[in-house]
Amino acid sequence: MRHRFTGLLFVALCGLAPALVGSLQHWSPWLWGFMSMVTVSGSLLLVMAFAGNGREPAGTDEPVEPEPAAPPEQPYAETRVSEAPLPSARDGYDFLFSATVWWRAAPDHADWSGSVSPALAVSSVVNRASSVVRHEDPARASFARYLLEGELGFPFTDRSGRVECTVADVTLTLASEDSERLRKLNNLRKDEEVWEHERQYERSKRRYLGDDVLKSTGSAVVWWLARHEEEIEKAVDMIGPLAQVAAAAQDQEVPDLFRHLLVPPVGAHDEATDEFVREEQVSVSERLLLLMEAADLKPDTDGYTVLVHRVMRTLQANGREDAADEIRRRFLLPYDDESDAPSYTAASPSENDVERDWGSPETDDSASAYYWDTPHSPHPPEDPDS
Structure with a gap:
């Protein structure tokens, strides 16, 4: 106070x-x-x-009870988990889990010792790892490994509470065969996605061309002109081809309004085809007759007869007996009896004869009875030795 x-x-x-x-x-x-x-x-x-400094603390005379000493902490024991299969999000593709497990008896069971403590620790670790990765894609094994390291890196007890565990050196892999299968499937999936996008692009493009651009000749011309704004005159020349394309796209005939602009004109292809067919149907004798007419060789001239005989011998020498016989019947049998006609089957040209006929301009073809008959006589020439 x-x-x-x-x-x-x-x-x-x-x-x-x-x-x-x-x-x-x-x-x-x-x-x-x-x-x-x-x-x-x-x-x-x-x-x-x-x-405050001068007041003495209350109860200083009461004795202080010493705190009980904590029991000594037990050291961790080590065991190893090697390639334990863990389920993934895809059936048939298991993770292979390996790790170093550190374990000891829980504080509440410090006096408990049993030979199954390593098994309890490993079982607890594997079960906990399985619950972490069972929903992970097997293709992401590296990502799942980091999840395991974070989940198992802190001490935890098993479900019975008797063993305390912690994990180090975690590895999570796939079997090499499974990795190869996943790689192939992943590549196929990507290729299929690209192919599907390409198909969708082609469908869209076909719809655009068929339902819009090539709906009619006019729309096709407008589309072409929109892409070539400065080429008005060329647009006029393109009306015919665009009319053909538009008609083909719609499975229709070209309208009569544009038929005169088609390239080639209507009927030109048919005429060319007919001409080609007619040329294919012309026989050898007709072609030789056309050659005679083009060369202005008359049937009553020596050149006419010489050319017919040479063509016959050439065909016979090349194995074309049918063609040679056709020419003989067409040009050399103006007789009632074929037995009176000259035969040239045995008179195949020798090398000297061919050289004389084709290589020597000085040879007098009219002096050889083996190369032609006199056209003025209906009978073959007499043998000069008779």
Whole structure:
């Protein structure tokens, strides 16, 4: 009580001192009032601090009970998990889990010791790892490994609470065959996606061309002109081809309005085809007759007969007996009896004869009875030796 009175007296004196000094020095009332508040506050804090330091703590005489000593912490034992199969999100593709397992008895079972403690630790680790990766894609084994490291890196107890475990050196892989299958399937899936997009693009393009661009000749011309705005004259030349394309796209005939613009004109292909067929049907004798007419060789001239005989012998020499016989019947049998006609089967040309006929211009073809008959006589020439 005395200490409290002394403290209050000290505070009061400290508060009155600025007022006394201020009145003597003629301070403004605001100034000495502010100084009084400051000294009162400071003195009060000093009194409170002095009172707190001088008070003795209660109960210092009571004896302090010592805290019980914590039991010594048991060391971890080590065991190994090697390529334990863990299910993944895809059937038939298991992860292969390997890790180093550190285990010890839980604090509540420190006095419990059993030979099955490593098995409990491994079982707990495998079950916990399985619950983590069973929903992961096997193609993402590396990602799943990081999840396992984060989940199994902190100590945990098994379901019975008897073993405390922690895991290190985690590896998570796939069998090499499964990895190869997944790689192939992944490539096929990507190729199929690209192919499907290409098909969709082709369908869209066909719809655009068939239902819009080539819907009619006019729309085709407008489409072409939109792409070639400066080529008006060429657009006119393209009307015919575009009309054909538009008609083909719609499985229709070209409208009569544009048939005269087709390239080639209607019927030109048929005429060319007919001409080719007619040329194929012309026989050898007709072709030789056309050659005679083009060369202006008359049937009553020596050149006419010489050319017919040479063509016959050439065909016979090349094994074309049918063609040679056709020419003989056409040009050399103007007789009623074929037995009177000259035969040239045995008169095949020798090398000297061919050289004389084709290589020597000085040879007088009219002097050889083996190369032609006189066309003016209906009978073969007489043998010069008779």
